[in-house]
Amino acid sequence: MTARIIPDRLQSPLQRRLKSWETLLLAVAVAIFIFNSFASEYFLNAWNLSDATFNFTEKAMIAFAMALLIIAGEIDLSVAAIIALASTAMGAAAQIGASPSVLVLIGLGTGLACGAFNAVLVTVMGLPSIVVTIGTMSLFRGISYIVLGDTAYGGYPAGFAFFGQGYVWWVISFEFVLFAILAVIFGVLLHLTSFGRTVYAIGNNPTGALFSGIRVARVKFILFLLTGLMSGIAAICLTSRLGSTRPSIAFGMELEVVTMVVLGGVSILGGSGSIPGVVIAAFVMGLVTFGLGLLNVPGIVMSIVIGALLIGVIALPRIWAMRRL
Amino acid sequence: MIKTFLRAREAILAGAILLLLALIAIRFAGFIAPANLANVFNDTAPLIILAIGQMIVILTRCIDLSVAANLALTGMVVAMMNVAAPGLPLIFTITVAIGLGTTLGMFNGLMVWKLGIPPIVVTLGTMTIFRGTIFLLSDGKWVNSHEMSAAFKAFPRAMILGLPVLSWIAIATILLFTLILSRTTLGRAFFAVGGNPHAAVYAGINVGRTQFWAFTISGALAGLTGYLWVARYAVAYVDIALGFELDVVAACVIGGIAIAGGVGSVGGAVLGALFLGIIKNALPVVNISPFWQLSISGAAIIIAVALNARAARTKGRIILKRAEHPA
Numbered sequence: 001m002t003a004r005i006i007p008d009r010l011q012s013p014l015q016r017r018l019k020s021w022e023t024l025l026l027a028v029a030v031a032i033f034i035f036n037s038f039a040s041e042y043f044l045n046a047w048n049l050s051d052a053t054f055n056f057t058e059k060a061m062i063a064f065a066m067a068l069l070i071i072a073g074e075i076d077l078s079v080a081a082i083i084a085l086a087s088t089a090m091g092a093a094a095q096i097g098a099s100p101s102v103l104v105l106i107g108l109g110t111g112l113a114c115g116a117f118n119a120v121l122v123t124v125m126g127l128p129s130i131v132v133t134i135g136t137m138s139l140f141r142g143i144s145y146i147v148l149g150d151t152a153y154g155g156y157p158a159g160f161a162f163f164g165q166g167y168v169w170w171v172i173s174f175e176f177v178l179f180a181i182l183a184v185i186f187g188v189l190l191h192l193t194s195f196g197r198t199v200y201a202i203g204n205n206p207t208g209a210l211f212s213g214i215r216v217a218r219v220k221f222i223l224f225l226l227t228g229l230m231s232g233i234a235a236i237c238l239t240s241r242l243g244s245t246r247p248s249i250a251f252g253m254e255l256e257v258v259t260m261v262v263l264g265g266v267s268i269l270g271g272s273g274s275i276p277g278v279v280i281a282a283f284v285m286g287l288v289t290f291g292l293g294l295l296n297v298p299g300i301v302m303s304i305v306i307g308a309l310l311i312g313v314i315a316l317p318r319i320w321a322m323r324r325l
Numbered sequence: 326m327i328k329t330f331l332r333a334r335e336a337i338l339a340g341a342i343l344l345l346l347a348l349i350a351i352r353f354a355g356f357i358a359p360a361n362l363a364n365v366f367n368d369t370a371p372l373i374i375l376a377i378g379q380m381i382v383i384l385t386r387c388i389d390l391s392v393a394a395n396l397a398l399t400g401m402v403v404a405m406m407n408v409a410a411p412g413l414p415l416i417f418t419i420t421v422a423i424g425l426g427t428t429l430g431m432f433n434g435l436m437v438w439k440l441g442i443p444p445i446v447v448t449l450g451t452m453t454i455f456r457g458t459i460f461l462l463s464d465g466k467w468v469n470s471h472e473m474s475a476a477f478k479a480f481p482r483a484m485i486l487g488l489p490v491l492s493w494i495a496i497a498t499i500l501l502f503t504l505i506l507s508r509t510t511l512g513r514a515f516f517a518v519g520g521n522p523h524a525a526v527y528a529g530i531n532v533g534r535t536q537f538w539a540f541t542i543s544g545a546l547a548g549l550t551g552y553l554w555v556a557r558y559a560v561a562y563v564d565i566a567l568g569f570e571l572d573v574v575a576a577c578v579i580g581g582i583a584i585a586g587g588v589g590s591v592g593g594a595v596l597g598a599l600f601l602g603i604i605k606n607a608l609p610v611v612n613i614s615p616f617w618q619l620s621i622s623g624a625a626i627i628i629a630v631a632l633n634a635r636a637a638r639t640k641g642r643i644i645l646k647r648a649e650h651p652a
Contacts, residue, residue: 121627127634130388130445131584134574135626142620149616247616252568255449268443298465300563304457311436311450318440 021265025280025313029287036291043294050171054241056260056286057179058234059253060278063260064186065230067278069223070261071190073203073270074129076118076224079231080253081140086110086235088144091153091245100159107236108229114140115228122224123217137254144247153245164241175237179282182230187275199223203270259310260285284309334581334633338596345603352611363488369602370495371396371550373595375569376576377502378543380594383577384515385532385539386522386586387437387444392547393569394455395429397561399551401459404468404477404561411474418477419552426548427541429455434540438533444540452570459563470559481557491553498546503591511538519586575622576601579629600625 036043043049062079069076089110090103098106114136121132166174190196198219201209210216239245264281266273285306292302350357375392382389403422406413429451436447470478481491506512517525518535525532555561580597582589601622608615 121631125631125634127630128584131578131630132627134571134578135623135630138571138575138619138623138626140623142617142623145616145619146614149614255452258445259449262446262449268446298460300457300460300465302457303453304461307450307453307457311442311447311454314442314446315436315440318442 021317022274022277022280024317025263025265025277025284028309028313029280029284032284032287032291036287036294039291040294043291046171048290048294050173050176052286052290053173053176053179055289056282057173057175058237059257059260059285060179060282061182061234061237062227062230062253062257063264063278063282064182064275065223065227066257067261067264067266067273067275068186068190068196068199069227070258070266070268071203071270071273072199072220072223073206074122074220074223075133075258075268076129076227077133077254077258078114078118078137078140079227079234079257080250081137081144082111082114082228082231083235083238083250083253084144084247085114085140086232087239087245087249088147088153088247090235090239091156092147094156094160095153098157100157100162103156103160104163104236107239108232111228111230111232111235112225113228114231115225118228119221119224123221141247144249148245148247154243156240156243160240161243162240164237164239175241178233178237182233183275183279187279190275195219195222200271203272256285256306259306263310263313335590335592335596337632338580338593338600342596342600342603345600345607349603349607349611356607356610363492365602365606366495366599367489367492368606369598370491371554372569372572372576372598372602373495374498374546374550374553375543375573376580376594376598377498377591378546379573380577380580380582380589380591381502381506381515382444382536382539382543383574383582383584384519384586384589385536386519387536387539388448388574388584389430389433389540389543390445390448390570390574391429391433391452391455392543392573393566394452394459395426395544395547396551396554396569397563397565397567398429398455398459398462399425399548400555400565401463401468401561401563403552404473404555405462407474407477408468408472411477415476415480419549422548422552423545424548426551427545430541430544430547431537433544434537437540438537441533444536456563463561463563465563468555468561473556473559478556478559481553491557494549494553499591499595506591511535515539516587519588521587572601572622575626578626578633581629581633583633584630597629 066076066079086107090098090107093103093106118129118133118136121127121136122129163174168174168177190199198209198214201212201214202216202219206216235250238250242249260281261273261278262268263284264273264278266278288305288309289299289302292305293299346357355361375396379389379392399422402425403418406421407418433444433447433451436442436451437444481489481494483490485493504512506515514525514530514535517528517530518532522532525535554566558565576597577589577594578584578597579600580589580593580595582593582597604621604625605618608618608621
């Protein structure tokens with residue numbers, strides 16, 4: 001008799017379900033791609049498609065970290081406000097002649113500091129993350145409003161433009177490369193490391209995870225730091241791309257990030273989800289907004305499609321399951 | 326015992342509001358004149374009405390992020406209806422507003438009840454759908470003051486016993502839901518479902534249906550506020566009350582409504598709304614830039630939730646806590 005291999009994760013039902021979710025999403029993405037190619041003659045153009053990636057790269061960077069946070073049963077609604085604050089900090093530094101590398105450090109530092117602030121409130125003081133981050137969302141953006149009011153920062157150094165406007169090779173933008181690298185890093189972190197396993201464990205049963213020797217508070221602390229850091233990176237890209245900072249920068253982006261994560265198959269209740277799913281969801285949202293944009297559909301109508309997609313993609317499998325019973 | 330606890334929490338908030346008023350009065354005594362306080366109350370009335378609806382939803386462990394979009398959509402529909410047929414009686418307009426709001430709320434409720442989709446996902450989706458629908462209906466155009474009929478605009482501002490109708494509607498809402506929450510089976514069910522859903526099931530309460538009614542009430546109040554808002558400001562466009570849902574949630578949190586469900590009171594929600602309303606109205610008066618408002622309400626939310634958590638943490642499972650923070 002050979003030794004039986006004891007699986008360290010649920011093989012069949014969970015994985016099959018996840019697989020079918022991602023397949024469904026991929027099918028949606030392909031369908032949108034084909035539809036767009038027929039609907040507009042400008043769609044299948046390498047430069048246009050490259051432009052389309054800017055619709056989602058910044059949001060997706062945050063969505064990777066947010067996915068881990070939501071899988072662990074927490075949420076961070078302050079990410080867009082962190083972008084506003086980090087962008088304001090960078091803008092203030094640019095006014096006194098900071099170099100691009102210093103600006104990047106300031107952006108990352110502000111993101112980390114905001115993440116740490118959320119982390120302390122949630123993990124050390126034990127407050128519910130949804131309320132805390134609604135509060136810090138107003139607080140962080142509020143500081144930007146105090147600093148800037150109705151004015152704007154501009155005048156970023158020339159070298160700073162590369163992060164949001166530079167191309168690495170042909171039509172491949174720096175942002176897209178960063179997006180791809182971060183996708184791989186987060187995919188490995190969540191799916192191939194013990195840290196990733198603890199994230200799932202915490203999301204499925206925090207008490208059980210605690211009794212299994214997982215330092216729940218510390219893992220959550222790290223996840224909030226990561227989300228803050230990713231918001232800082234997104235702030236660098238967005239500020240560099242726009243070339244200016246207003247306190248209303250990235251307004252409402254937190255909801256688009258959460259939509260992307262949920263569309264990617266991450267359970268809002270925690271405990272399940274995958275990075276490949278979030279990556280596909282990013283492409284779906286990017287393709288939808290870009291394709292509709294080519295057809296001169298206004299942005300607000302696109303949001304109907306995104307909203308309907310969010311509810312429909314979750315509701316349809318449930319309605320289907322109810323029919324079969 | 327819980328009751329005394331709650332009462333104490335509201336007393337703290339009421340004390341904070343009085344302190345705030347005192348501080349403002351030092352800088353500008355005219356602010357606490359009765360006429361001005363009545364103005365502040367009237368200005369805060371929409372927030373009060375929505376906060377009561379949101380409170381009921383939060384009591385049942387849900388959240389409704391679509392209230393502001395519901396308000397804007399209903400407001401646009403009644404405004405366009407008024408432009409198309411200025412002669413329609415006011416009671417019809419109000420019925421349509423409440424009816425449409427209720428329908429939109431019921432849609433949220435059905436998604437949560439029948440399909441078991443998490444409330445935050447449902448209302449995030451319907452929020453964007455409702456907003457987009459306004460654009461589709463209005464084609465991005467504004468309905469301006471001169472297009473609305475005089476009766477349509479006059480109703481919320483009509484004075485009865487020295488207070489505008491808008492204020493009276495807020496007062497009526499406060500009284501009505503204080504009664505419903507304390508004196509009806511459904512009202513008690515909201516608390517039961519949020520406090521302990523499993524026990525609620527054993528007590529014969531249908532959790533999903535109770536949540537459905539919570540969303541329906543929230544939708545109805547949002548619809549009513551939609552008409553009042555559009556009539557009072559005499560303008561309707563796609564972005565009215567944009568982001569207002571967060572103010573509404575903030576008012577609830579400051580008012581001591583536990584986001585985990587089961588704990589809260591109408592009085593708390595009203596005080597939370599008044600707290601935000603006073604800050605908003607006082608900042609220009611005491612010469613602080615209105616740009617401070619956002620961060621002040623953010624700080625207020627964080628302080629309120631920290632205080633509430635501290636108050637709730639007295640009882641509990643000591644074994645778990647030791648394990649969590651080893652000495």
